[in-house]
Amino acid sequence: MKRLGWLMVLLLAAGCGPGVGTLSVTTWGEAYIEDGIPVDSAQVTGFVDGWTVKYERFLVVLGEFSLAKKTGEQGPKQQAAGIVNLVKPGPVELFSWKDVPAAKWDRVSYGIGPAKSSATGIGAIDASDVERMKTGGLAVYVEGSATKNGTSKRFAWGFANDTLYDECTNMDYGDGVTIPTGGQEVVQLTIHGDHFFYDDLESPEAKLRFQALADADADADGAITLDELAAVQLTSLPLGQYGTGSAGSVKSLKDFIGALVRTIGHYRGEGECVSKAR
Amino acid sequence: MTRRIPSAINSEDLAGRPRLPSRRTWLLLVALSFFSCGGTVASRRTFPLVVSPAGGALVTDSGWTVTLTSARASLGAARFYSGKVPSIARRTPRINPLEWLVSSAWAHPGHYVPGEAMGELLRPLEVDLLQAETAWGEVSGVTGAYGSMEVTVAAGGVRLAGTATKDTQTVSFDTGAFTPPAAIQAIVFEHQMDTSSGRVRLTVDLRTIVSRMDFAQVGAGANPLDSTSPAFNGFARGVEDSSAWRGTWEAP
Numbered sequence: 001m002k003r004l005g006w007l008m009v010l011l012l013a014a015g016c017g018p019g020v021g022t023l024s025v026t027t028w029g030e031a032y033i034e035d036g037i038p039v040d041s042a043q044v045t046g047f048v049d050g051w052t053v054k055y056e057r058f059l060v061v062l063g064e065f066s067l068a069k070k071t072g073e074q075g076p077k078q079q080a081a082g083i084v085n086l087v088k089p090g091p092v093e094l095f096s097w098k099d100v101p102a103a104k105w106d107r108v109s110y111g112i113g114p115a116k117s118s119a120t121g122i123g124a125i126d127a128s129d130v131e132r133m134k135t136g137g138l139a140v141y142v143e144g145s146a147t148k149n150g151t152s153k154r155f156a157w158g159f160a161n162d163t164l165y166d167e168c169t170n171m172d173y174g175d176g177v178t179i180p181t182g183g184q185e186v187v188q189l190t191i192h193g194d195h196f197f198y199d200d201l202e203s204p205e206a207k208l209r210f211q212a213l214a215d216a217d218a219d220a221d222g223a224i225t226l227d228e229l230a231a232v233q234l235t236s237l238p239l240g241q242y243g244t245g246s247a248g249s250v251k252s253l254k255d256f257i258g259a260l261v262r263t264i265g266h267y268r269g270e271g272e273c274v275s276k277a278r
Numbered sequence: 279m280t281r282r283i284p285s286a287i288n289s290e291d292l293a294g295r296p297r298l299p300s301r302r303t304w305l306l307l308v309a310l311s312f313f314s315c316g317g318t319v320a321s322r323r324t325f326p327l328v329v330s331p332a333g334g335a336l337v338t339d340s341g342w343t344v345t346l347t348s349a350r351a352s353l354g355a356a357r358f359y360s361g362k363v364p365s366i367a368r369r370t371p372r373i374n375p376l377e378w379l380v381s382s383a384w385a386h387p388g389h390y391v392p393g394e395a396m397g398e399l400l401r402p403l404e405v406d407l408l409q410a411e412t413a414w415g416e417v418s419g420v421t422g423a424y425g426s427m428e429v430t431v432a433a434g435g436v437r438l439a440g441t442a443t444k445d446t447q448t449v450s451f452d453t454g455a456f457t458p459p460a461a462i463q464a465i466v467f468e469h470q471m472d473t474s475s476g477r478v479r480l481t482v483d484l485r486t487i488v489s490r491m492d493f494a495q496v497g498a499g500a501n502p503l504d505s506t507s508p509a510f511n512g513f514a515r516g517v518e519d520s521s522a523w524r525g526t527w528e529a530p
Contacts, residue, residue: 202390202464233508234515235490235495235511235515236508236511237511239511239514243515243518244519245390245464245519245520246363246464246520247521248486248516248519248522251339
């Protein structure tokens, strides 16, 4: 009788198959993008050279979100990219999926790439900003100002870098995401706005600096352009700053910022992905 | 990690009473678990480390052709680790050079994790980098998967001297010694180390070391080179560029 009971349980389990759950994918720029980046202090990590930065626009094109397994099984994939302005307060839901097969999807990836015509604005974003990204073929656009002792410098930089953030993992949640049967899971694609200002590409001791960028304003018009950054060779900067580790092809401040822009994408807060240039 | 458990351990007998594994089965389980992980017991071994220059024609990014009359390095120690260098370090040229500025990396500075220490050589070495090969010594290590290495440059630093030529201009230079304040980490060395004979070759790419030097920007002078000049700055950055250093395994 006992054996018969076990047999019935097994038959029922085989007939049910895996369940499904719901997944909501959001993005957020955290306080650094919404409120600004302060001077470094005992309480908060900020600029070590006394500057502060306030973003006015932080536009990102997020797409290609994909669930897969390391075994090779492919799950759902995002169809159209969304353009968000992360300066607007609070996390933004990019999309949600119902009926996601309940499983541990341990290979999650997403892309930040040039806006295509199919991309749509999501959340509180001006139509003109959506158009700016599409017409410029931009993946990331940042606009804002830096201030120190009454001196202010403006910047408005657009990047067309196409980057895949792959194998996303988080210390607290593990690799990817687990969708429970009948449950709802939220995955946040967290964008780190402070990364633009790191002074080293590899060192874990990298610090936030702005002085070299401010000094790049060659025509002293108060606006730092990418062309002005391109004119600054790293060899003109103090040793110990703007180290490139093994990325020997990074020669100028523009190269440097261009390398850092590929590091802004994170996963569920402080989680990381493998950033792959495309 | 999934380990396959012998069915005898999990099965129940027909009476519903769990069957306890025998001592022999336990031994088998341990052995199976061990081999299912693909692991082997790490054993101690030593292997030689030699140092060689590389670089071919030395032409800087700013178009100077460099001829070295002296290239010396004072090395303090070499250490080997299990952690692989993320492919940010792999200078694999692509069709579009802008696309390989950063090819692949963890999305954060400091993505290189050395991992477990696998071997070390603590004997200092004064090496003439114009010689084809210099024996450094025997590394004390263990078998296992090696992913990277680091080299400490000793107080004598790295020092280059020679001439740089561009168009009709020739500059005689002597960099003086530069000692990086920290060890040069994240040097690529990937090898599944077993007990087979062989050696590690540490190649120092002189072209990468001089590539950032612009001899039109030597400040107060090139011989000795002004240590506050952009040319010296480029030299120092070249020494610290971990892609200028590379370890490879050579079987006999």
